[in-house]
Amino acid sequence: MPAGNLTITTPTDREVVVRRDFDAPRQLVYDAFTKPALLKRWLEAPGRKMEVCEIDLKPGGAYRFVWRGPGRKDVGMQGVYREVVPHERFVRSESWEDWDAGESIITCVLEERSGLTTLTETVLFPSREVRDAVLKAGLEHGTRDSFDKLAQLLGSMEPASV
Amino acid sequence: MTPSPLDSTFAALADPTRRAILARLAASEASVNELAEPFAMSQPAISKHLKVLERAGLISRGRDAQRRPCRIEAAPLAAANQWLERYRELWERSFMRLDELLEEMKQKPRRRRRTTKR
Numbered sequence: 292m293p294a295g296n297l298t299i300t301t302p303t304d305r306e307v308v309v310r311r312d313f314d315a316p317r318q319l320v321y322d323a324f325t326k327p328a329l330l331k332r333w334l335e336a337p338g339r340k341m342e343v344c345e346i347d348l349k350p351g352g353a354y355r356f357v358w359r360g361p362g363r364k365d366v367g368m369q370g371v372y373r374e375v376v377p378h379e380r381f382v383r384s385e386s387w388e389d390w391d392a393g394e395s396i397i398t399c400v401l402e403e404r405s406g407l408t409t410l411t412e413t414v415l416f417p418s419r420e421v422r423d424a425v426l427k428a429g430l431e432h433g434t435r436d437s438f439d440k441l442a443q444l445l446g447s448m449e450p451a452s453v
Numbered sequence: 454m455t456p457s458p459l460d461s462t463f464a465a466l467a468d469p470t471r472r473a474i475l476a477r478l479a480a481s482e483a484s485v486n487e488l489a490e491p492f493a494m495s496q497p498a499i500s501k502h503l504k505v506l507e508r509a510g511l512i513s514r515g516r517d518a519q520r521r522p523c524r525i526e527a528a529p530l531a532a533a534n535q536w537l538e539r540y541r542e543l544w545e546r547s548f549m550r551l552d553e554l555l556e557e558m559k560q561k562p563r564r565r566r567r568t569t570k571r
Contacts, residue, residue, distance in 0.1 A: 332554050
């Protein structure tokens with residue numbers, strides 16, 4: 292199956308870039324990202340389900356997501372769409388309801404080639420500290436380290452231009 | 454906010470020249486001259502980058518006064534890599550669910566219908 296190839300890179304100290312291929316035309320991928328009934332079904336936070344999903348998909352339109360889990364505090368996120376190009380590109384601001392960390396800008400681009408759609412999602416954080424805190428948030432103990440992983444990490448970054 | 458070692462690792466990695474230096478050192482240790490060569494960059498300029506990498510604990514430099522060979526140190530990169538790896542796993546979980554949803558969507562014939570608000 293051609294889907295997969297998830298890569299996460301940090302090309303600058305405030306950004307995280309997520310790229311992944313999906314085995315579907317980009318109209319379907321776009322719908323899955325922008326229609327509440329569909330988005331709720333896959334965009335998860337560990338131990339929680341997305342219970343609130345409101346999207347006003349147009350420049351200046353607001354959105355709000357809330358994830359809930361038994362015995363856990365709600366995680367709420369909200370923002371405003373800045374750009375919407377149907378099936379191709381959408382840009383939104385994002386801030387967390389319970390964490391006064393400023394605003395991130397998220398740019399999603401969808402490109403289709405022979406029925407396979409590549410998503411490139413760039414998250415621009417308000418500062419390096421916030422970016423690193425978000426990256427750290429999911430860390431658990433006990434993962435392995437090896438030179439293979441090191442090579443992968445370096446290989447996924449762009450070479451310097453002279 | 455007190456900077457943590459991981460912060461200086463990511464700061465060190467944010468520069469493409471420094472990443473290229475690390476990629477070169479991953480192959481074998483090298484002197485400052487050997488590292489400077491591919492960049493057509495002056496030695497002081499390369500040395501500045503090396504200082505950042507050294508302060509982040511990503512490279513160590515040999516004692517030999519003449520050559521001072523640079524060597525890569527894996528532990529900080531491995532730690533940074535653990536972050537990214539875990540973060541990546543969380544994303545992949547969501548994306549695998551999206552894969553399943555997309556398969557379902559591909560099966561459905563496209564038809565107009567009212568969707569109820571939830």
